[in-house]
Amino acid sequence: MSSSGSAQPVDARLSGFATLPWRRIILVVLGATIAFVVIAGAYKTLTLPGDERFSGDFWVDQIVNGLGQGAILALIALGYTLVYGILRMINFAHGEVFMAGAFISFFFADAYVKSGFLNSNTYLALTILLIVSIAGSTLVAVLLERIAYRRLRNAPRLVPLITAIGASLFIQSAFRGFFGPQPRGYPLPTLLEGSVVLAGISVAKVQLLVFITAIVAMVALQLFVNRSRTGRSMRAVAADSEIASLMGINVDRVVVITFIVGGILAGIAGLLFALAFTQVVFTMGFRPGIAAFTAAVLGGIGSIGGAALGGFVIGLLQAVGPSLFLKGFGVPSENSLRDVFVFLVLILVLVFRPGGLLGTGDAEKV
Amino acid sequence: MQPGVRVGVIAGVVTIFLAAVGLIGNFTELNIIGEEVTFAQLMLVMIPLVAGFVATAPKVEAGELVTFTPQRAAMVGAVSGAVAGAVFGAFVVFVDAFGVERVRSVFLNVSPVLMDYLTSGRPALTAAAILTVISAIAGAAGATYRALPDAVRRPLGSAIWVTLLFGFLQRIVPIALDQLEVERDWLYSKITGGLTWVGAIVIALVAAGISVLKQQKGGAIRGAIVARRDRGAEGPRITPLSIVLMLVGLALVLIAPQVLGSVISDVLGTVMVFALLGLGLNIVVGYAGLLDLGYVFFFTLGAYSLALLTGATLNTFIGSSEPVISLNLNFYVAVPIVVVIAAVAGVLIGAPVLRLRGDYLALVTLGLGEMIVVLVTSPWLVPLVGGPQGMRDITSAAIGDFGFRDPRHFYYLALAFVALALFVSSRLASSRVGRAWTALREDEQVADAMGVSTTSYKLLAFAIGGAIGSVGGALFAVKIGSLTPASFQVLVSIQVLGIVILGGIGSLPGVITGSLVLVGLPGLLREFEEYRLLAYGAAVVAVMLLRPEGLVPNVRRSRELHEDELDQDRWVRDVVLDEGVAPTASPQGEGTG
Numbered sequence: 024m025s026s027s028g029s030a031q032p033v034d035a036r037l038s039g040f041a042t043l044p045w046r047r048i049i050l051v052v053l054g055a056t057i058a059f060v061v062i063a064g065a066y067k068t069l070t071l072p073g074d075e076r077f078s079g080d081f082w083v084d085q086i087v088n089g090l091g092q093g094a095i096l097a098l099i100a101l102g103y104t105l106v107y108g109i110l111r112m113i114n115f116a117h118g119e120v121f122m123a124g125a126f127i128s129f130f131f132a133d134a135y136v137k138s139g140f141l142n143s144n145t146y147l148a149l150t151i152l153l154i155v156s157i158a159g160s161t162l163v164a165v166l167l168e169r170i171a172y173r174r175l176r177n178a179p180r181l182v183p184l185i186t187a188i189g190a191s192l193f194i195q196s197a198f199r200g201f202f203g204p205q206p207r208g209y210p211l212p213t214l215l216e217g218s219v220v221l222a223g224i225s226v227a228k229v230q231l232l233v234f235i236t237a238i239v240a241m242v243a244l245q246l247f248v249n250r251s252r253t254g255r256s257m258r259a260v261a262a263d264s265e266i267a268s269l270m271g272i273n274v275d276r277v278v279v280i281t282f283i284v285g286g287i288l289a290g291i292a293g294l295l296f297a298l299a300f301t302q303v304v305f306t307m308g309f310r311p312g313i314a315a316f317t318a319a320v321l322g323g324i325g326s327i328g329g330a331a332l333g334g335f336v337i338g339l340l341q342a343v344g345p346s347l348f349l350k351g352f353g354v355p356s357e358n359s360l361r362d363v364f365v366f367l368v369l370i371l372v373l374v375f376r377p378g379g380l381l382g383t384g385d386a387e388k389v
Numbered sequence: 390m391q392p393g394v395r396v397g398v399i400a401g402v403v404t405i406f407l408a409a410v411g412l413i414g415n416f417t418e419l420n421i422i423g424e425e426v427t428f429a430q431l432m433l434v435m436i437p438l439v440a441g442f443v444a445t446a447p448k449v450e451a452g453e454l455v456t457f458t459p460q461r462a463a464m465v466g467a468v469s470g471a472v473a474g475a476v477f478g479a480f481v482v483f484v485d486a487f488g489v490e491r492v493r494s495v496f497l498n499v500s501p502v503l504m505d506y507l508t509s510g511r512p513a514l515t516a517a518a519i520l521t522v523i524s525a526i527a528g529a530a531g532a533t534y535r536a537l538p539d540a541v542r543r544p545l546g547s548a549i550w551v552t553l554l555f556g557f558l559q560r561i562v563p564i565a566l567d568q569l570e571v572e573r574d575w576l577y578s579k580i581t582g583g584l585t586w587v588g589a590i591v592i593a594l595v596a597a598g599i600s601v602l603k604q605q606k607g608g609a610i611r612g613a614i615v616a617r618r619d620r621g622a623e624g625p626r627i628t629p630l631s632i633v634l635m636l637v638g639l640a641l642v643l644i645a646p647q648v649l650g651s652v653i654s655d656v657l658g659t660v661m662v663f664a665l666l667g668l669g670l671n672i673v674v675g676y677a678g679l680l681d682l683g684y685v686f687f688f689t690l691g692a693y694s695l696a697l698l699t700g701a702t703l704n705t706f707i708g709s710s711e712p713v714i715s716l717n718l719n720f721y722v723a724v725p726i727v728v729v730i731a732a733v734a735g736v737l738i739g740a741p742v743l744r745l746r747g748d749y750l751a752l753v754t755l756g757l758g759e760m761i762v763v764l765v766t767s768p769w770l771v772p773l774v775g776g777p778q779g780m781r782d783i784t785s786a787a788i789g790d791f792g793f794r795d796p797r798h799f800y801y802l803a804l805a806f807v808a809l810a811l812f813v814s815s816r817l818a819s820s821r822v823g824r825a826w827t828a829l830r831e832d833e834q835v836a837d838a839m840g841v842s843t844t845s846y847k848l849l850a851f852a853i854g855g856a857i858g859s860v861g862g863a864l865f866a867v868k869i870g871s872l873t874p875a876s877f878q879v880l881v882s883i884q885v886l887g888i889v890i891l892g893g894i895g896s897l898p899g900v901i902t903g904s905l906v907l908v909g910l911p912g913l914l915r916e917f918e919e920y921r922l923l924a925y926g927a928a929v930v931a932v933m934l935l936r937p938e939g940l941v942p943n944v945r946r947s948r949e950l951h952e953d954e955l956d957q958d959r960w961v962r963d964v965v966l967d968e969g970v971a972p973t974a975s976p977q978g979e980g981t982g
Contacts (some may be wrong), residue, residue, distance in 0.1 A: 048741075049737060050739040050741055054740060087423075108542070112748070113748050113751075118966075130495050161914060170498075171930055171934070174934055175933070175934070178937070180748055181680050181748065181751070182937060183933075184748050184751060185679065185680070185886070185890060185929060185933055186929070186930050186934065188682070188886070188927025188929065189471055189887070189905065189925070189926045189928070189930040190926065190930050191926070192880075192883060192925055192926035192929070193923060193926025193927055193929075194920040194926070195922070195926075196920070196923035196925075196926055197406070197923060199922075200409070200410030200411055200412075200498065200919075200920070200923060201409055201410060201495075201496055201497070201498070202495065202496070202497060203497045205670060212670055232640060235570065256716060262535040281581055288794060309879075313755070313756070313759065317756075320749075320752075327788055354769050357765070358771075359766070359767045360764075360767055360769065362759065362763050363761075363763050363764070364755030364762050366757065366759055366760045367755060367760075369752065369756045370741070370742065370753050370756060370757070371867055373741060373742065373745055373749050373752075374741045374745075377745065377749065
């Protein structure tokens with residue numbers, strides 16, 4: 024782009040560039056490369072020589088882990104989807120809401136394991152931890168809405184997103200300031216150690232707990248949104264908040280309830296994540312937050328079923344993908360690249376099907 | 390009475406928050422003025438003071454503007470201060486009753502030092518009472534400050550803030566004075582580190598004096614400037630005075646590293662690297678209105694490709710080795726290549742994603758930024774970029790024997806590139822391309838309808854912005870001389886975004902201000918390093934809520950943001966006043982979103 028004395032106007036030169044189907048070409052090349060990596064990688068991995076090949080048990084383990092992690096991601100993704108459905112904004116700080124619950128419940132878990140309460144009364148202790156985690160996440164979510172987002176309800180779209188990024192950084196740093204930067208080991212009750220055999224498959228007890236709790240929470244959410252009076256007002260506001268407010272629905276209240284519901288789900292996810300990975304640290308919300316957002320977009324943002332589906336797909340992909348697609352190419356420590364899969368999926372979905380798997384497929388462009 | 394209580398409770402909670410993060414307990418020794426005024430004390434007094442000030446803000450009630458009488462204002466302010474002090478006092482009593490060590494096992498920064506400081510050996514209840522009384526006085530003072538006539542308030546305000554600013558700059562000003570061999574012990578004490586009382590009073594008097602002068606002569610000067618601007622439409626706008634001012638400014642910028650010493654030059658070097666990144670992102674976010682959260686992509690790309698083009702050594706477990714690609718080019722040959730690589734990369738990653746709507750684009754770019762971070766860390770690319778160990782022995786961009794690794798030399802290299810980027814940005818802004826970007830930002834569909842090729846201009850913004858950012862990365866590599874993935878985290882993207890936003894989206898002076906405030910200040914006050922990200926987060930949220938156009942706004946951008954208010958003003962002026970009806974509500978101050 025030189026501004027030299029060429030007589031041709033700038034736009035004419037640019038349009039020459041624009042008429043070439045550059046975008047199409049780049050898209051096709053991108054798609055073909057990824058298809059090649061996926062197919063060739065999987066083929067090569069599965070046909071590795073005998074001693075390097077993964078056993079069947081390995082794949083089963085990976086799938087079980089993936090489902091467990093997918094359940095957690097689905098719970099977080101629901102928080103993104105609910106808020107997006109109501110306010111049309113990406114609550115970037117939702118990962119921090121999730122982190123807050125896990126981190127706050129850590130101090131109770133730590134006290135309980137020291138007093139022996141965690142192992143003597145495991146069910147009661149876990150219930151209390153769940154309540155604490157939910158309370159922590161919900162508190163952060165509600166404060167976030169009240170302080171940072173409410174005044175920006177009618178601002179240009181990017182303003183609340185930037186605010187959310189600032190809020191996310193602020194919450195992370197505040198937790199670091201409160202509780203210190205070092206990771207803390209989350210105690211696991213002895214009752215949850217080891218694994219059980221289900222239908223010939225050995226499943227870690229924690230993964231089973233994670234899976235069951237997440238499913239129960241999702242079914243409860245579905246019932247709440249579809250059957251309760253509040254759920255009906257939520258759907259009404261999601262459809263058209265202006266008309267809903269004319270029909271006598273208190274939009275402010277519905278928004279707060281949405282953040283509370285998102286906070287509850289994130290709190291549950293926080294406790295489950297802490298139990299599954301037995302560690303909490305102030306940065307733990309970022310990567311799962313992005314992965315969960317990807318899940319929500321993959322399923323079709325705004326759709327509850329889609330968020331759940333997307334969560335499981337992303338969880339499975341993270342667990343199985345690196346081994347399946349990269350090992351065959353001889354990539355060392357392929358699992359360090361698992362997050363690359365998440366971002367690739369995010370980009371591909373948004374480029375090729377912005378509406379997501381269960382979404383409508385339009386409206387998300389422009 | 391209600392507003393005073395509400396603001397007071399909020400201020401009390403804020404104080405507890407600051408204490409819990411450690412912003413009070415860790416700074417009981419940071420002297421600002423003498424040994425008497427420390428940072429911790431300032432926090433304890435300023436918060437209720439601000440609370441008193443805020444609680445007495447004039448407001449619209451039932452269609453009428455309510456202002457407080459001075460006496461009532463002082464009362465409301467005292468109440469809000471007292472409530473703030475009482476809330477914080479309750480926290481002190483609670484911690485004392487519960488046991489400091491037990492609280493500390495969760496909240497690391499609620500330490501015995503903090504409690505000793507707050508109670509100074511007295512029983513907790515007495516300490517809480519004292520805190521309440523002090524806060525009430527501070528609150529009343531804040532409220533009284535608002536009620537003061539302008540002629541008193543302005544000089545007083547500038548005296549206070551300029552003095553405190555000099556108190557905070559205790560790491561810069563004394564060093565500069567020492568370099569200039571000016572006697573400074575009367576101003577900054579060597580024992581306390583902060584200002585002496587004599588120095589503080591002198592600074593306060595000077596600041597107040599300047600403020601008074603400005604008030605008296607300000608009208609005349611402003612009139613002259615306006616008159617000159619009006620004349621400027623016909624005649625040349627550059628006057629001898631402005632040339633002299635510009636030359637003095639230029640000379641100051643050029644001699645800065647010699648005067649300020651290498652520590653401050655080092656910080657200024659970092660400031661300029663971030664200013665370059667900010668200028669690049671400003672083109673993408675500010676001019677074209679595309680929110681890019683993955684700007685670290687170009688920073689990383691620039692740093693690593695420069696290292697590979699000029700030749701570097703990989704750090705490995707067994708010593709060192711050559712990277713797979715190592716070209717040993719001259720720095721000044723390599724930089725244009727880096728720029729081209731970054732521009733091409735910008736087009737390549739931009740092409741698939743630029744059709745997306747704003748917030749989706751943001752998330753995709755975030756993913757891209759995170760992906761490159763994962764890639765440079767991963768063991769897969771160790772032979773190329775060294776993985777977690779990174780690489781070292783990167784060129785010092787030497788011209789002959791004059792290398793730029795020394796912070797005082799690096800300053801000039803960075804300055805040259807920042808000046809170039811500023812020039813390019815400002816020329817672009819007023820070019821046809823810049824106007825196309827503005828059209829895009831304001832309304833994409835209308836721009837498209839008017840014949841602006843939206844995709845091409847978006848790609849162009851991505852390419853140019855990315856190219857400038859990659860130069861920032863290349864300079865960073867020269868400055869540090871070694872690269873590890875720890876410097877290339879997604880946080881970089883968010884920091885740069887914070888710079889652009891704080892300064893004012895789309896404003897070039899804003900980018901410079903933003904990087905000075907967000908990178909320079911924390912770099913100079915090492916004690917605050919730990920709280921830098923907290924400040925970033927708080928600054929971004931506060932700017933978005935209170936002043937979305939930033940500190941040094943871009944005029945057009947600011948008009949876009951305040952369109953509603955301007956419309957309201959016009960409505961009041963044209964409709965209401967013309968009909969001789971008093972406005973029922975003041976449109977000003979009704980929220981700035």
